[in-house]
Amino acid sequence: MQFNRIIGHEALKQQLIATVRENRVSHAQLFLGPEGSGSLALAIAYAQFINCEYKQDNDSCGQCASCIKYEKLIHPDLHFSYPFFAKDKNETSNTYIENWRNAFLSNPYMSLSFWREQLEAENKQANINIAEAHSIIKKLSLKAFEAEYKVLIMWLPEYLDTQGNALLKLIEEPPEKTLFLLVAENQDKILNTIISRTQLVKVNKLSYEELKQFLIQDKQIEPNRANEIAFIADGNIQSALTQLEEEANTNFDLLIRWLRFIVTDSGLNIIQICEEELSKLGRENQKLFLVYSINILRQIVLLNQGMPNLVFLKDSELEFVQKFSEITTLEKLETAIDLLEKTHYSVERNANPKILFLDLSLQLVLLFKYNTFPQGTQYI
Structure with missing residues (x-):
């Protein structure tokens, strides 16, 4: 080497x-x-x-x-x-x-x-x-x-x-x-x-730009797709390579539906998406989904704090973070990111995914719907 x-x-x-x-x-x-x-x-x-x-x-x-x-x-x-x-x-x-x-x-x-x-x-x-x-x-x-x-x-x-x-x-x-x-x-x-x-x-x-250029030049990935993968991977080449093995990235659509159920406190839909979709992604894809969600929330933080020049999302993703940044607070976003990071930690340690994602969802409901700041449960 x-x-x-x-x-x-x-x-x-x-x-x-x-x-x-x-x-x-x-x-x-x-x-x-x-x-x-x-x-x-x-x-x-x-x-x-x-x-x-x-x-x-x-x-x-x-x-x-x-x-x-x-x-x-x-x-x-x-x-x-x-x-x-x-x-x-x-x-x-x-x-x-x-x-x-x-x-x-x-x-x-x-x-x-x-x-x-x-x-x-x-x-x-x-x-x-x-x-x-x-x-x-x-x-x-x-x-x-x-x-x-x-x-x-x-x-x-x-x-x-x-x-x-x-x-x-x-x-x-x-x-x-x-x-x-x-x-x-x-x-x-x-x-x-x-x-x-x-x-x-x-x-x-690795920086976002270094990873993006690697995907474009070495892996011959179309720039828009490389942008998306580099964003989710957050400097982790292994994560980027894992994503390339997937035929299509559905994280954004899944995140939108999941958050919609959370902010509207749609209990039956939350249970269904946790049991039938999130828990069946497989551990590596669950980790990718959580990392993607964390990065999206961090982009919302940047907009929320008046730093749009640091946001590099486009199209529907950009539209979503712009709307979400207007209806939430920095304190809520920080708490949500912390909950997602703890969940990622537990996924790595083989926690029961159904219990894990349902617990996370309910805590996010308390946070975004009822302005309650819960403490994350550790399933280790």
């Missing part, structure tokens, strides 16, 4: 390259960025650049023996660790390495949900177990085969749990020329003892 194949992050790429040029490569780094931002791809491109035999000014050469092996993720001094769905306590990530390589090479911006689908793991619990920690220690105790640096890239160390304590000494005092590159999405879920031993590399989400 070369830097030039990764969307955006130009300043960060130059920063990473400079650490190599100036011999300031930290032995343990934490690439922290939201889902779909490209943090995993950046970590792999960084490792490839470090071990490239003929480094260019702004990228690895892509042609030396090291780069060729890195491009296929088969370099003997490049090791991976990631969450998997173990069938027994002695399994390690090596069991799924071919699946892992195929998954990343087909989608460098993959999410845990995408990875779960590759293994057909359904709702099984992901984990990085103690056997994996011991396997890492064994791998890194060996001398490098070919490259100057041995590299371990651990994707989603949030799933390491207390097993990570077995790696503390190795992370703090690794063998010479050994790099740990941790790639995480949620700093709060990583062991503090690991965070304290790493150097933070902050990876921001």
Whole structure:
């Protein structure tokens, strides 16, 4: 993976390259960025650049023996660790390495949900177990085969749990020329003892314009459709790719009908749309619908606060947010966004969708119809 194949992050790429040029490569780094931002791809491109035999000014050469092996993720001094769905306590990530390589090479911006689908793991619990920690220690105790640096890239160390304590000494005092590159999405879920031993590399989400241009130029998507997808994805390439797999986007029509039932307190219709439509979307589409709804409400906030120049919606969507901004308040919108975000969190954790969306709907009825500010229930 070369830097030039990764969307955006130009300043960060130059920063990473400079650490190599100036011999300031930290032995343990934490690439922290939201889902779909490209943090995993950046970590792999960084490792490839470090071990490239003929480094260019702004990228690895892509042609030396090291780069060729890195491009296929088969370099003997490049090791991976990631969450998997173990069938027994002695399994390690090596069991799924071919699946892992195929998954990343087909989608460098993959999410845990995408990875779960590759293994057909359904709702099984992901984990990085103690056997994996011991396997890492064994791998890194060996001398490098070919490259100057041995590299371990651990994707989603949030799933390491207390097993990570077995790696503390190795992370703090690794063998010479050994790099740990941790790639995480949620700093709060990583062991503090690991965070304290790493150097933070902050990876921001992609901008709306960067994602839109990627869809137009790389995926050959018509501009209006690219605009719509980029808006819903909110900087998450994985989310955008998931949407592309859908034949048509019906989120706007569904949102309009749902909100109409909410603001009119149409009880039977609310129950029906929650049971027959929202609960049957499937978890990934439910998440997309909630993200889309949150982004629409944020656009309403911008209009409500007199910043129409920051609103990029068109046609029916623009007409809707203009009308809605005139009949609501900032306080209500903030509360509604908070409720939607909590629901998104619960969807990720497999809450019962019928109960979840009905509870959300009723709380929004209280908010928009009766001016009551409810507290969201957490179904975890």
